[in-house]
Amino acid sequence: MELFENLKDWFTNESLTSSILKYLAWVVLIFILIAWTRRWMKKNLHDNSVKYKAQKAIQVIGYLFIVLITISYFTGSIRDFGLAMGLLTAGITITLQELILSIAGSFYIFFVRVYKPGDRIELNGIKGDVIDIDSMYTxxxxxxxxxxxxxxxxRIVKLSNSFVFKGPVYNYSSDFPFVWDEFNLPIRYGSDLELAKKIVITVAQEMLSGYVQSSIAGWKDVVNKYYIEDAQVNPTLAITMTDNWVQFNLRYIVDYKKRRITKHLLNEEIGKRIQKTNDKVILASATYEIVNIPTVHIDETRNTDKSE
Structure with a gap:
């Protein structure tokens, strides 16, 4: 086979040392060029998104050149690239399966745009904001x-890019950077329920109007892009009668990065307005209230007769 003959000639050639040195010189030169180009881009490109993608592209192109040079030196010709890659792949697929999947995952992430730096995702049960994607790790x-x-x-977490093939990827910010959130509000029986409903809905409309307006256009794009039914983006209130209280469930849309602060502000403002109702609306709690305690009568005369 021509490949094995080339390998034999390569190892038995008198100028083996010279060839190795030339090969190493090319590899070192490519690494230097990659580092210099990335440094130049970091200084001269001001758009963070463009700068990040350009640096990653240069890195990938540099690695491809190293692969081509390596194949060329081992086979003596680029035309044997396919055969050489087939033999190499057959030998290392099992031992380097995770590495291959990680590299394939990096290409899949970039070209399919599964997620990008700045997105909030959940991958392999870990949730966080993506701060970097390289050829191996997210x-x-x-x-x-x-x-x-x-x-x-x-904590900064590094996850193998291969996980994009092994399970679901939850993206909080792709296409539609809003999420639905909700919380329950227990109202005591006997309260003015109409007044309570008015307070909750009014506060929600006042504080969430910005999110509602921003999300309408985005949700229309999602409906047009995917096979999905239209949804209510305005705040909604559902009431449930329980054994202990009337439960108000407020459901609303909010920016995916502002869930906690928004819930805090809603609870705080609703609580303030309920306090101003002069007990027309009272929040319930899981406490026990004893009512109508029976009167206990003690017959002291009868006890006195027995003692005598």
Whole structure:
């Protein structure tokens, strides 16, 4: 076979040392050019998105050149590239399966636009904001875990790009950067329910109008792009009668990065307005109230007769 003959000639050639040095010189030169080009882009490109993509593209192109040079030196000709790659792939597929999947995953992420730096995603059960994507790993600033709601935990997590092929990828910001959120408000029986409904809906409309207006156009685009039914983006209120109280469930749309602060502001403002109703509306709590305690009568005369 021509490939094996080329390999034999390559190893038995008297100028083997010279060939190795030339090969290493080319590899080092390419790495230097990659580093210099990335540094130049970092200084001269001001758009962060363009700068990030350009740096990654230069890195990938440099690696491809190294692969081509390596194949050329081992086979003696670029025309044997396909055969050489087939033999190499057959030998290392099992041992380097995760590496191959990670590299394939990086191309899949970039070309299909599964997610990009700045997106909030959940991958392999880990939720966070994407801060970097390279040829092997996706780097995220983790949110959640031991901290409540969508706050940063402070940990930077690196996940293999191969996970995009192994399970679902939840993207909070792609196409539609809003999410629906909700919370329950227990209202005591006997309260003015109409007044309570008015307070909750009024506060929600006042505080969420900006999110509603911003989300309308985005949701229309989602409906047009995907096979999905239209949805209500205005705040909605559902009432449920329970054994202990009347439960108000407020559902609303909000920016995916502002869930916690929005819920805090809504609760705070609704609580203030309920306090101003002079007990017409009272919040319920899981406490026990004892009413109509029976009167206990003690016959002291009868007890006295027995003692005598």
């Amino acid at each position: 780097t995220m600033m983790e949110i959640g875990e031991w901290v409540s709601s969508d706050n940063y935990s402070g």
